[in-house]
Amino acid sequence: MKKILTIQDFSCVGKCSLTVAIPIVSAFGIECCALPTALLSTHTQFKNWTFTNLCGQIEPIKRAWEKENIKFQGIYTGYLGGIDIIESVKEIIKKFNDGGIVMVDPAMGDDGELYANFDMEYVSANKALCALADVITPNITEAAFMLGMDYKQEYGSEYLLEMCQKLRQNGAKNVVITGVRKGKTQVGVFCSLQSGEVFEYYTEREQNDFHGTGDVFASVFYGGLASGKPLKQAVKFACDYTKKSITATLAEPNYSDYGVYFEKCIKDITNFA
Ligand code: PXL
Numbered sequence: 001m002k003k004i005l006t007i008q009d010f011s012c013v014g015k016c017s018l019t020v021a022i023p024i025v026s027a028f029g030i031e032c033c034a035l036p037t038a039l040l041s042t043h044t045q046f047k048n049w050t051f052t053n054l055c056g057q058i059e060p061i062k063r064a065w066e067k068e069n070i071k072f073q074g075i076y077t078g079y080l081g082g083i084d085i086i087e088s089v090k091e092i093i094k095k096f097n098d099g100g101i102v103m104v105d106p107a108m109g110d111d112g113e114l115y116a117n118f119d120m121e122y123v124s125a126n127k128a129l130c131a132l133a134d135v136i137t138p139n140i141t142e143a144a145f146m147l148g149m150d151y152k153q154e155y156g157s158e159y160l161l162e163m164c165q166k167l168r169q170n171g172a173k174n175v176v177i178t179g180v181r182k183g184k185t186q187v188g189v190f191c192s193l194q195s196g197e198v199f200e201y202y203t204e205r206e207q208n209d210f211h212g213t214g215d216v217f218a219s220v221f222y223g224g225l226a227s228g229k230p231l232k233q234a235v236k237f238a239c240d241y242t243k244k245s246i247t248a249t250l251a252e253p254n255y256s257d258y259g260v261y262f263e264k265c266i267k268d269i270t271n272f273a
Contacts (some may be wrong), residue, residue, distance in 0.1 A: 037054055
C-alpha cells in the first residue's frame with residue numbers, strides 16, 4: 001500500500017488542513033501519515049482561537065523516523081504556521097521522500113490578504129519551499145504575494161500566465177493556480193505544466209464562499225496524483241469534487257460556512273480511485 005506524508009496544522013474544529021487531507025487521501029486507498037505543525041482550537045477564520053506551534057516536536061520526530069528507516073512515497077504540505085517549521089519541512093522532503101510526488105500548497109492567504117500572523121518573511125520562506133515541488137497549488141493571493149505582483153480581482157490570461165511563468169522559473173515543475181474566476185459565473189484552475197502546456201478548467205460558481213475549499217481541492221488533487229491519475233484528470237476530478245461538496249453543503253438546512261460538507265461525496269472518490 002502506498003504511504004504518503006502530509007504536513008499541515010491540526011485545527012480541532014473547522015474543516016481544513018489535516019482533518020480534510022486525512023479522510024480524503026485515505027479514500028483513495030492510500031495511507032495518509034500526518035505530521036501536525038500546529039494545534040489550533042479552530043481554524044483562524046473563527047473569532048476566538050488558540051494556536052500552539054508544534055515545531056519543537058519536529059526534530060525529535062525526524063530523528064525517530066530516521067532510526068526506524070521510515071520513507072514516504074510522496075509528500076504534500078499545506079498550512080504550516082511558522083518559518084522555523086518551513087526549514088524543517090525542506091529537510092523532511094529531502095530525507096524522507098522516496099521518489100514520490102511532492103506537492104506544496106502554500107496556504108497563507110486569500111482575497112488579497114495574508115491570514116493572521118503571517119508576514120513577508122513567511123511569504124519568502126513559502127516561496128523557497130515551492131521551489132522544491134513537483135506541483136504547487138497557490139491561489140491568486142498567494143501567487144501575487146510570492147511574486148511581488150499586484151493582487152487583481154479582475155484579470156485575463158496574461159496575468160495568470162505571468163504568474164505561472166514566474167512560479168516555474170522559481171523552481172516548481174507544475175503550477176496550478178486555484179480559485180481563478182472566469183466571467184461572473186465560473187471558478188476553477190489555471191495550470192502551467194512541465195510539458196509547457198497551459199490548461200484551464202472551470203465549474204459553475206456558487207454565490208456563497210466557504211472556508212477550506214482550497215484544502216478540499218488540494219487533498220483530492222493530491223490523492224488523484226498519488227494514485228497515478230494523469231495531472232489533467234486529477235485536476236478536473238478535484239474541481240468537480242469541490243463544486244459537488246459546496247452543492248452538498250448548500251442543500252443542508254442551517255449549514256455552517258466554516259467548512260464544506262465534503263464527507264457527503266466521499267463515495268465519488270472511492271469510485272474514481
Ligand atoms: O484552509 C486554510 C487554513 C488552514 N489552516 C488554518 C487556517 C486556514 C485558513 O484560514 O486558519 C489554521
